[in-house]
Amino acid sequence: MPILWPEILPLPTVQGYGIRPGEAILRTEMEAGPARQRKRFTQVPSRISVRWLMKREQFALFEAWYRWHAKEGGEWFEIPLLGGIGLVDHEARFTRQFEAKLVGGVLWEIASELEIRERPTLDRDALDLLLDNEPTSLLASVSALNTLVHQKLPGPMVW
Numbered sequence: 001m002p003i004l005w006p007e008i009l010p011l012p013t014v015q016g017y018g019i020r021p022g023e024a025i026l027r028t029e030m031e032a033g034p035a036r037q038r039k040r041f042t043q044v045p046s047r048i049s050v051r052w053l054m055k056r057e058q059f060a061l062f063e064a065w066y067r068w069h070a071k072e073g074g075e076w077f078e079i080p081l082l083g084g085i086g087l088v089d090h091e092a093r094f095t096r097q098f099e100a101k102l103v104g105g106v107l108w109e110i111a112s113e114l115e116i117r118e119r120p121t122l123d124r125d126a127l128d129l130l131l132d133n134e135p136t137s138l139l140a141s142v143s144a145l146n147t148l149v150h151q152k153l154p155g156p157m158v159w
Contacts, residue, residue, distance in 0.1 A: 005079035
């Protein structure tokens with residue numbers, strides 16, 4: 001059973017949020033001619049700098065979840081995180097202990113870094129479709145198809 005980020009806790013803030021992809025390419029400089037490069041791994045973990053703002057009760061819950069469910073941050077868990085395709089569930093784990101400081105005597109600011117197994121991206125077919133078509137026309141076509149299917153066509157036939 002996967003470990004889930006508690007829905008009662010906030011998601012990371014956008015302030016301080018950053019994605020740092022891992023190095024997927026091994027580069028070898030040559031004595032003469034261009035350097036050689038090759039892909040080292042098929043799956044390259046990325047690191048995400050995260051920051052949360054939590055009320056006292058939320059921070060208490062976070063600390064307990066971190067200790068018991070995330071096993072002091074060592075276990076993989078599912079959490080919605082931002083990326084190029086929007087807010088998507090990621091498989092993540094902590095790469096270092098979190099740091100917490102009290103802000104304004106009311107909120108806790110928690111900062112850490114997460115490692116994600118794989119950054120969700122558009123698949124190859126979606127990429128090719130978007131590169132081969134003008135995005136505004138494509139979105140208009142999708143909108144027109146949606147209107148046709150959901151508003152103009154008759155409902156399902158009952159036999």
